[in-house]
Amino acid sequence: MKIRYDREACQGHNRCYLLAPELFDTDDDGYAILLVDGTVPAQLQDKAVLAADNCPEYAIEILRD
Amino acid sequence: MTSSTETPASTVEDWATDFDHTDPGWAADAPAIWDDLRGRCPMAHSERFGGVWLPTRHSDVSAIAHDTEHFTSQSVIVANWRPEAPRPVGFAPPITSDPPFHEIARRILLPAFSPKAIRALEEPTRRFCAELVDDIVSSGRTEVDAAAEYSQHIPVRVIAHMLGVPDSDGDRFRGFIHRIVERAGQVDNVAVEDTMVYYLAGVIADHRAAPRDDLVGFLLEAEIDGHPLTDEHILGTVALLLIAGIDTTWSAIGASLWHLAQHPDQCRRLREQPELLAMAIEEFLRAFAPVTMARLVATDVEIGGRQLHEGDWVLLPFPAANRDPAFFDRADEVMIDRQKNRHAAFGLGIHRCIGSNLARMELTIAVQEWLARVPHFELADPSAVRWAGGQVRGPRELPVRLAAAGTEDT
Numbered sequence: 001m002k003i004r005y006d007r008e009a010c011q012g013h014n015r016c017y018l019l020a021p022e023l024f025d026t027d028d029d030g031y032a033i034l035l036v037d038g039t040v041p042a043q044l045q046d047k048a049v050l051a052a053d054n055c056p057e058y059a060i061e062i063l064r065d
Numbered sequence: 066m067t068s069s070t071e072t073p074a075s076t077v078e079d080w081a082t083d084f085d086h087t088d089p090g091w092a093a094d095a096p097a098i099w100d101d102l103r104g105r106c107p108m109a110h111s112e113r114f115g116g117v118w119l120p121t122r123h124s125d126v127s128a129i130a131h132d133t134e135h136f137t138s139q140s141v142i143v144a145n146w147r148p149e150a151p152r153p154v155g156f157a158p159p160i161t162s163d164p165p166f167h168e169i170a171r172r173i174l175l176p177a178f179s180p181k182a183i184r185a186l187e188e189p190t191r192r193f194c195a196e197l198v199d200d201i202v203s204s205g206r207t208e209v210d211a212a213a214e215y216s217q218h219i220p221v222r223v224i225a226h227m228l229g230v231p232d233s234d235g236d237r238f239r240g241f242i243h244r245i246v247e248r249a250g251q252v253d254n255v256a257v258e259d260t261m262v263y264y265l266a267g268v269i270a271d272h273r274a275a276p277r278d279d280l281v282g283f284l285l286e287a288e289i290d291g292h293p294l295t296d297e298h299i300l301g302t303v304a305l306l307l308i309a310g311i312d313t314t315w316s317a318i319g320a321s322l323w324h325l326a327q328h329p330d331q332c333r334r335l336r337e338q339p340e341l342l343a344m345a346i347e348e349f350l351r352a353f354a355p356v357t358m359a360r361l362v363a364t365d366v367e368i369g370g371r372q373l374h375e376g377d378w379v380l381l382p383f384p385a386a387n388r389d390p391a392f393f394d395r396a397d398e399v400m401i402d403r404q405k406n407r408h409a410a411f412g413l414g415i416h417r418c419i420g421s422n423l424a425r426m427e428l429t430i431a432v433q434e435w436l437a438r439v440p441h442f443e444l445a446d447p448s449a450v451r452w453a454g455g456q457v458r459g460p461r462e463l464p465v466r467l468a469a470a471g472t473e474d475t
Contacts, residue, residue: 011417014180018343029172030179030422053405054347056413 001045002063003052005034009059019054020047032059081106085113086143086357086380092454099385100397108369114143117378118371121385123392123409125369130358130381130413135366135373137163138416142245142456143359143378157305158298160416163363167415173287173294174302174419177280183422186223190427193222194434202438202467208445211326211435212319212463219431220314223423224307229279230268237264242312265303269296280306306420313355314424316459317410318431320353321346323460324399325432326444331401335436345401346429351408352399354384357456358412383409384458441468 003023012030016023022044025033040048040062052060075090077083080098085091091098102109103121111117120126129136139155140148148156155161159170176182197218201209209215221235241261257263272281284299294302325332335342358381362373373379386409390396394405411418418424442465444450451462 011414012175013411013417014422015347017180026180028179029175050404054407056407056409056411058407 001040001048001065002038003034003036003040003048004038004061004063005032006059006061007031009057011057011059013056015054015056016051016060020044020051023048023051081109082111083113084109084111084117084119086119087455089454092452092458095384095452095454095458096388099382099388103385103389108371110371114145114378115147116374116376117143117380118368118373119380119382120369121382121389122369123386123389126381126383126386126409127413129360129368129379130409130416132366133164133167133415135362135364136360136379137363138167139163139361141359143380147361147376154298155301157301157308159302159419160305160309161301164415169289170298170302171415171419173284173289177283178419178422180422183426186227186423187426187430189226190219190223190430191434194219194431195438198434198438206467208464208466210463211322211442211465212315212460215435216318216322216431216460216463217311217315219318219427220311220424223427224310227280228268228303228306229272229277229281234264238307238311242308245308261304261307262300265300265307266296269299269303309418310420310423312453312457312459313420314427316355316453316457317350317353317424317428319460319463320355321349321428321432322435322465323444323450323463324349324353325436326442326463326465328399329441329443331399332436332441334401335432341402342429342433344403344406346425346432347406347408348399348401348403349428349432350410350425351387351393351403351406353459354387354408354410355457355459356410356412356418357382357384357458358416359456380456381412383412439467442466 010032014026014030016032017026023035025035027033049062052062073089075088077085077088077090081102099121107120107122108125109119120129137152138161139152141160150156153163153166159167162170197215201214221238222232225232225235269281272285276282281303284294284302287294335345360379360381362375362377362379364375366373388396411421445464445466449462449464450460453459453461
C-alpha cells in the first residue's frame with residue numbers, strides 16, 4: 001500500500017494527525033507532514049485508510065498494490 | 066426534531082423562495098428545512114437581506130467554499146447592509162480577508178492555534194469543566210440547564226484565559242456576541258462604552274501598557290513585512306476570536322449533550338470504550354455542526370444551475386452539507402463509530418476554522434468531564450429546549466434531569 005499527501009490541498013484540519021499520528025505529524029502552522037516515504041508499513045494500513053477517509057479536503061490518497 | 070412550544074410564530078411560508086435564517090422557525094427546525102430543500106430546491110433563494118442564496122448540497126457548499134475568485138469573504142455575516150471595510154482585508158482578518166492578504170493574516174495566527182499549541186490549554190480547560198460540573202452535582206439539584214449553566218461557560222473561560230482578561234468579563238462577551246451574531250440585521254441602540262470595539266480597545270491599550278505573554282501580547286509582537294500590525298488589524302482579529310470562539314463552541318457542546326441526553330446507550334458505550342470518544346466527537350461535529358458561514362458574490366457565476374449575481378449574499382450552511390445523503394452514508398443517523406467522516410463542521414478551503422483544534426479540544430474535554438461526573442441524565446422537557454437561530458445554531462436552553470443517587474445506569 002502506498003500513500004500520497006497533497007500539501008496544496010491540505011488546509012490543516014488535522015484529522016490525519018489525530019487518527020494516525022504514526023503516519024502524520026504537523027508543522028508549526030498545523031499543516032500535515034507525512035512521516036513515511038510513500039510506502040505504508042503493513043501494521044499501519046488501517047490507520048492510513050482511516051486518515052484518507054476522514055480528510056475533508058481529499059489531500060490524502062491511498063494506492064493499493 | 067425539536068420544536069419549542071414557546072417559539073414565536075414563523076413568518077416564512079415557503080423556505081425555498083423566502084427563507085430567513087433569523088426566523089424562529091429556522092432556529093427550531095433547521096435540519097428538517099435543509100433536508101427538505103436539498104430534495105426540492107438545492108439552491109434556494111430569498112429576497113430578504115437584499116438577496117441571499119442557500120445551497121444545501123455538499124457539492125455546492127464545497128464548490129463555493131473553495132472558490133475565492135467568484136466569492137468574497139468581505140463579510141461573513143448576512144445582514145441588511147453590505148460591508149464597509151474594504152477588500153481584501155475586511156473588518157476582522159483573516160476571516161473577512163481574501164487572497165492574497167488572507168494568507169498573510171492567517172499565517173500570523175496559525176502557530177497560536179496548531180494542535181501542539183492548543184495542547185497547553187487542555188489542563189486549564191479540564192479544570193474549568195470539572196469545576197463547573199462539580200458545582201452542578203454538589204448543588205444537589207436534579208434539574209439543571211446544561212446549556213446555560215455548563216456549555217456556555219466553557220469557551221468564555223478559555224477565551225478569557227487566552228486573552229488575559231478576568232473571568233468576570235465573560236458576561237460582557239456574551240452580550241457582544243448576542244448582538245452581532247444572533248441579532249445581525251437588527252438595530253440596537255447601544256452606548257459606546259458597551260460596545261465590543263470599545264471594550265477591546267481597552268484590553269489592547271492595557272496590554273500595551275503592561276505587556277503579557279498571551280494572545281493579545283502575541284499579536285502586539287507580530288509583524289507583517291517588518292511592520293507591527295495596525296491597531297485596526299489587532300482589534301479586528303481579537304474581535305474575531307471572541308465572536309468566532311464562543312457561541313460556536315458553546316453550541317457544539319450543548320448540541321452534543323442534547324444528543325447524549327437522549328441516547329443513554331451511547332453514553333454507556335463511551336464510558337466502556339473511552340477510546341471511541343475521539344471518533345464520537347467528530348460525529349457530533351458532523352451531525353450538529355453549529356456554524357453557517359456566508360460569502361458575497363464577487364463576480365457573476367453559476368452554481369447548482371442557478372445564476373448568482375455580484376453583490377448577492379450566499380449562506381454556506383456547513384451543517385446542511387454535513388447531512389447530505391449523497392455525500393454521507395446514513396447521513397441522518399448519529400453513529401459514534403463512523404469510519405468515513407469527511408465532515409465540514411470547520412468549513413472547507415482556505416478559511417478552515419483557525420480555532421478548530423481549540424474547539425475540538427474544548428468539546429472533547431467538556432463531554433468527557435460531564436460523562437465522568439454525571440452518571441445518568443435525560444432531557445427534563447424536550448419541548449423546553451430552545452435553539453439559537455442565525456448563523457450559529459445550538460441549544461441556548463437545555464434543561465436536563467440528573468439521576469438521583471442509586472439510579473445510575475453504569
